Amino acid sequence: MNNIKEEFISTLSHEIRTPLTSIKGFSKTMLDNWDSLDDEQKKKFLNIMVCQSQRLINLVENVLNVSKIDSGANDTVLTKVDVINAINSAIAMVKMNYPDIDFEFSIYSKEPVLADFNKFQQVLINLFDNAAKYTKNSKKVQISLKNNKNNAIITVKNFGISIDEKYFNAIFEKFFRIDTYLKSTAQGSGLGLYITKNLLELMGGRIEVKSGDSPKYCEFTIYLPLYEVENATKSALRFHN
Ligand SMILES: Nc1ncnc2c1ncn2[C@@H]1O[C@H](COP(=O)(O)OP(=O)(O)OP(=O)(O)O)[C@@H](O)[C@H]1O
Ligand SMILES: [Mg+2]
Incomplete structure (x- = not known):
């Protein structure tokens, strides 16, 4: 301890x-x-x-x-959140630290989510910051927004570097940083993904990671409940009771 x-x-x-x-x-x-x-x-x-x-x-x-x-404090306040707006504002914040990185944002959904605006913003900033920070020979970060029946699905992809599958759980632990040469060149305290995972879970969401070696890339995908679906479920429950 x-x-x-x-x-x-x-x-x-x-x-x-x-x-x-x-x-x-x-x-x-x-x-x-x-x-x-x-x-x-x-x-x-x-x-x-x-x-x-x-x-x-x-x-x-x-x-x-x-x-x-x-x-264990839970001060989550769930409201209707415009995802496109939240992503654009997080890109603007992170871009200040990485002016050379090109953030490509592809929009395939306009559905709002039910989320805590500040927590959602912190999740996006942590993911965009990682994608811009852990990149090699590439100035590109790809962000995409789509949805399935229940969730908004946001992917964040960076290039030139990959994550070994054996670290797929560890990276979400507090203070964990993969021991590569990037550890010393890219600053960090190993808190970002731990927070991201926990904040998403507080909002009924989740996160997944994928990575490949030829060509090298890392991709983080988050799922957050759609506002309309959550609202419909709540009304149905009220009707039943
Ligand atoms: N997009 C990514 N591409 C490659 N490696 C990543 C990526 N995101 C995270 N990692 C790896 O996972 C580790 C943990 O990430 P996390 O965001 O929790 O911490 P950090 O970025 O090192 O520090 P902090 O976020 O607190 O500034 C990183 O140190 C890095 O090794
Ligand atoms: Mg980080």
Whole structure:
């Protein structure tokens, strides 16, 4: 237990220090060289500061979510959520950190879901962040939205890297990160997928992973109950009682 806590604090400190150091560095450089920097350079530095702040915000959201999940608290508020809107807004947030990544969004369904807007947003941000972060020789992330009879189905696919089947369960555990060279180049605390899986389950959804080697890709698929179906079930139950 103590080991886990120590590891948590040490990863977290690192995760906090990196963006903070960068924010401090760039703001100090701007202050010290204000007159010699042109507008273009100032804009570039401010952009980096915005990205790094966004990274800190995501991290704080994740840590808060972990402590809520682990305490068993359930503050889920289910409402009718427009999936296209939620996906577009999550893409916009993640794009700030990965301006070079091209997010392709294919829409085959317009059905709303019954979900907790904030939790759904956090799920999408974690999945899009992973897809943009764990990619090699590819600048593309493919997102698709369709539905079956009961669920909205969202897939997130990235290229150039694969996940060995033996890790398909472990990646959803708290703090687990696959030990590849990417572990040191791509920052992370191993919380994203643990939170994603738990938040989805709180909303009556689930997540699946697929991966292949020729060509290399990873694909995460989430299922969330459609609003109309859930509503119809509720009315039917009311009618019966
Ligand atoms: N889209 C993906 N492509 C390839 N590997 C992935 C992908 N998503 C997750 N992984 C692997 O699963 C591990 C766990 O992912 P998870 O999102 O939980 O943690 P993280 O990204 O390392 O850290 P955090 O999300 O807390 O910043 C990652 O470290 C990575 O090895
Ligand atoms: Mg992650």
